[in-house]
Amino acid sequence: TSGAETGGDVAASGPKSGKLTIAYLQKQGDQQYFVDEADGAKAAAKSLGDVNIKVVDLGTDANKAISAVDSVIAQKVDGIIIVVPDQQIGPQVIAAAKAAGIPIMASDDIIKDAAGKPAAFAGFDGTAMGNAVGTQAAKLYKDAGWSAADTRILSGYKQDLSVCTQRVDGAKDAFTKAIGSDIPKIVDIGTDNSATDAQNKAGAVITANAGVKHWVVWGCNDENETGIVTALQNSGVAPANIAGVGLGAYLTCKDWAAKQDTGNKAALFISGVEVGKAALTSMVGLVRDGTKLPAQSIAKTAMVDSSNWEAAGVVCT
Amino acid sequence: MSSTDIAVPASDLVAAPSPIRRVFAAVGVQNISLLIAIAVLVVIIGTQNPLFFGLNNIRVIGTAIAVTGLLAVVQTVVIIMGALDISVGSIAGLTSVTSAMIFTVAGPALGVVGAVAIGIICGLLNGCIIVFGRVNPVIATLATLAAFKGIAQLVSDGRAQGYTGANPFFVFLARGTLLGIPTLIVVLIVAAILAHVVLRYTSIGRNIYAVGGNDIASRLAGININRYILGVYMVTGAVAAIAGILITARTGSGQPVSGSEGLELESITAAALGGAALKGGKGTIMGTILAVILLGILTNGMTLLDVNAFWQNVAKGALLVIAVIIQQLRSKERRIGLPA
């Protein structure tokens, strides 16, 4: 309903022809998912022809994101696709792009302007990711027939990163919805989002929960989830007693590829390549042909496990 | 070798030096190599993409370096005094989030005043730990780096707070101009000029050089070192708070961590690249500002030229090394011992 807002301004200035430059600004650009996303966008640009793509890594730095937006505006790009490090900066970003008359679209994380109107979006937002993970975890939990009393849910994430909070909150909501009120106790593990830190912190949590038989594991990303699962397995928990649901599948796939018996039971796979392609294609469509940005292009996602990950297109390096 | 901080360059005593030498003397030898590096970068980037020279782009570079620049300026003062403040980023984060929170309930004036007050208290705490706890500045501020960050996360529950994007004052800070110059750049210029003047032309500044150069000599000469340590850390806290407010203004909300994490290393890098010796007693605001500009141009130019983020890291490292090696080759210091 709202994608028209940013698209409309450009339509007024008329479609452009010739070489286009689209900026793809990404948080955490050094992470695999976003590398894939950039690759997807680049591939799409190539196939569309005459499109130049400018990828900028914003890290987790909200201030740098503002600088980068200013910078690509000054460089007169024809469209901006942004994955914000923090959704609160949405209004500033949208306002800046609007003032410059450059269409903007959010990828992966929804942003809204000052009036609360969301920008066009491509991807799969954090809450939805969490929901998918939570639903799958609930299914594993139910199928295993575990009881709330002797089960714990370990949830590992960087607690000051809003995108992480959304994901784990989403997982919790979906899990609760699926199971009902009597869900196992959820233990939050604050990590720096790395597998080693998750492993270290989980070690202490496992100690504190001696006697627990079964474990459900999720996290902000695959690093958190696999780190916790590794810690559980190192402390002697059998893979059968672990229901780990990863997010990204790029690390969980490794156990599956090696045919290891593992507590990483499933993972949500979102094709970064597809998101990148979709976002870029829509943006070029708007700028070149005046096609309105779709308000929401939800990325194709798949819940994968050891049996179907290859078929779903997970690339395991 | 030290340059602009030395008293009257001997050349001033010699009658009528050539104008070029005068300019050189004013800028300082150390800074010449930074200027050369900037010039080389500008030429390389500009020939690849003439948009680089656009007024707009120059404004973008200026506003992008404002926050780092502010912190680099105060970090330079701290380093000249022979100490280090690793907590500046944390203070900026804490004040960013608190300024937005106070603003939300009490308006912009109190938001700014409150944030600066918090910054000063943080600086005072740093100073007290160092002076009265006798803790080395690096450890003291490493500790408060963690502590202030924790407090920022606690007060905000780890989430961005408030919305300042609709407030005229914060909008003025983030996007306004003064005499055609973006407010952010004006803030940086004012802070840099103030620091420069204090360091160079006041006895307070000269005493900071003395304390950093030789604290025993300073103490024996009757300088109250403790007062200087406390004072410099408080000023640093205040400036870090201004940086935090600018982060709030730019992002439109108070950010407890994002946007301020890592600023400590960036500010130290800029100060060191600008010629401040980590042992203390040496450094200039001019050099630091040139270093900040150099790093800002590098980042901006690499984005402009579509350099991959991974290559950007390599390039940044290489540039740092090359710039400092050139400085060192130009200086006539004896090439023995551990480089200072």
Next chain:
Amino acid sequence: MSSTDIAVPASDLVAAPSPIRRVFAAVGVQNISLLIAIAVLVVIIGTQNPLFFGLNNIRVIGTAIAVTGLLAVVQTVVIIMGALDISVGSIAGLTSVTSAMIFTVAGPALGVVGAVAIGIICGLLNGCIIVFGRVNPVIATLATLAAFKGIAQLVSDGRAQGYTGANPFFVFLARGTLLGIPTLIVVLIVAAILAHVVLRYTSIGRNIYAVGGNDIASRLAGININRYILGVYMVTGAVAAIAGILITARTGSGQPVSGSEGLELESITAAALGGAALKGGKGTIMGTILAVILLGILTNGMTLLDVNAFWQNVAKGALLVIAVIIQQLRSKERRIGLPA
């Protein structure tokens, strides 16, 4: 009056010091306060949750501190020499990812050898920039911090590489035991003992202290300073590579950035808390290891007691300050000037 007999070493006159005093002397005054801090923490955490004392948990703590501990040990050596290596984390990341990549095509032996070789080359590069480029160690390694990270990202395209979780050697590193002690802990213990022995009982170690204490005097006393700088940085690179291999083993794949970012500050914090003076010439492996244990227990205990991550930051900062203040109060140094 006692001042007349001062020519005779006092300790030789006093017969048989009490055993307690002997232990104290062996541990060192500085370390006593660390021991006390550890004891206090252990009591507090243990009474809240007796599971803390479980063998399992002790093993968890041990394996959690292995990587940081390794880097802290070499960082201590670098700091004693009067320098700093901020690039250790980056080297660990680069070697983590390359060890996994080499392993994938050439097996574990070459994976390890290759990673260590890369670590040594990185260290050599650091050393050369410092020695021949005459760049201050902090700036040099700040620059290579960025450069090595960029290279790690480039070779891996930013992706985790390989899978080592099925290889017996890497599994042995990550989860195996030697004489009942987890391999990770064994690696740390071996490295710490080696460093301790070299520093304390060999002329190489003594000369490292001398260089850090006064580089000019060391040079004039015939120590080849440059060789020491190069050597120490190469060893640091090699140990950082081992840390990288351990990260790979623990996570099951080569990680270009994740898991190694920030290790530089952690290692510096541990060394400084353990009593190493950033000015050089002072520090012990014993102190560093105690500091690593203290920090490891703190993290483990707070997680165990379900302390919120934000409070953990505050607590960590507070503990650091308190521990160092106690050390300072116990030491009889004159309370003037800037604390070293």
Next chain:
Amino acid sequence: MSLQQAQPEASTDAVTFSARDISKSFGPIVALDAVTLELRSGEITALMGENGAGKSTLLKILTGDYVPDSGTLTLDGVEVHFTDPAHAHAAGLRVISQEPEIVPHVSVAENIYVGSLGVQGFFFDRRKLQARAAADLSRYGFDQVISPTTIGSQLSAAQRQIVEIMRAVIDNPRVICFDEPTSSLGDDEVTLLFRLIRQLRAEGKAIGYVSHRMNEIFQLADRITVLRDGKLVGTKKTQDTDHNELVHMMVGRDLSQMFQRERQPAGATVLHLQNVTTDDVHDITMTVKAGEVVGVAGLVGAGRSELMKAIVGDLPIRGGEVFVNGERAHFRSPADALAAGIGFAPEERKAEALIMQRTVRDNIVLASLSRIAKGWFISSRAEKAVATKYIGQLRIRTPSSEQLVKNLSGGNQQKVVLARWLALGPTLLVLDEPTRGVDVGAKAEIYAIIDQLAQQGVAILVVSSELPEVLGLADRIYVMAGGRIAGSVDRAEATEESILALAMSDTSTQHVPSRSADAS
């Protein structure tokens, strides 16, 4: 040098400043035990005593650097308490400390006025300060020795000492104490300083003066206070005492008479320089033979220290050739020289020789570690044995070999530097001002050790600004002026006059401080 009796007391007997029953301990070490010192207006009171007797500690108490454990300080009969140097300054007390403390990256002018730049108000005017420094330097006669624009880190030892002196005198204090001001000065500067001190006395200042040089004491002092082992031995009027009595008071016994060297025929040439040129010295040709002690004399800034550093490979040699034991040597660093058996004790113990925060033992064995080590490991027993041996031989006053060097008195620190090279036993020993700040008794012992080494066939090159020392020790003396060898004199012909004449022969370059700010 002729002993010139001090002027008869010109002034009142009023005690301006007194330190009464002062005690100060550092842990178990009693540095001062109920010592009393009185300084009178218009009088110079010398403070004497062996190394470690407590002189510097006493002066540090006067200036508020240390707080005494007990005892009282009175100024004009009013009791004062200084807990910080600033208090003492405000009260009109200044001490010129034994180790000049210099701020490295600022000018001489700022170094002189450090801490009191603010007298010109909040803003500080660099040019005015410069002019003021120039005026003050010329007022006190040091304008030829030092330029106000030179950067602190580039000052020679003598220039640093002068900055330290200037700092104190420009404050126009009522009481001023000098702690071994002449130990790094050349004869010319000493003359200037004495003129200054006498002028201060004439202005009615109360002056304290510490030195180990007897002739200086007799030239200057009105009254002499002697300390031994931290206790007061007594105070004498200069005219009522003599050299032998003072020595007896200081040492507690009579010293055997003046040192006499055992001369012997020299052996093979160990070091030969042929037209050696560096950035600072030019066209140096000299030889040192086994068993020979060769002296190098010259005025401050003549380039002696630079030459020594070039010999051991610390400074690069630009031209000419160096032969060691007949073979051409290319030392790229002192490490190479050490490998060839050359040891070098530099002039500046604090900056160049000692690792202050390490122990006496560590410092003594620093250069001979590889010899003490068995394979890879060093035996701490062997180390301690070596350290203890030289602590005894040089009578280094320290509670044990484990004391930190920074806690030793200045003279004892100097002995540690020497001990390092004695412990190594090199074939050529280069000593730059080896007895700086060393007391009379210890000096004689050091001379004896040098003599003994020479007899064992060690070649020794000694730089010294004390002509009696050079004359007494050396078999041959090279005199340097303006970075060149002005001549060489055999012991037989050498007199103070002949050496001085050579040293002053180069009028073109001497006394012009070569490094100033424009070097950068």
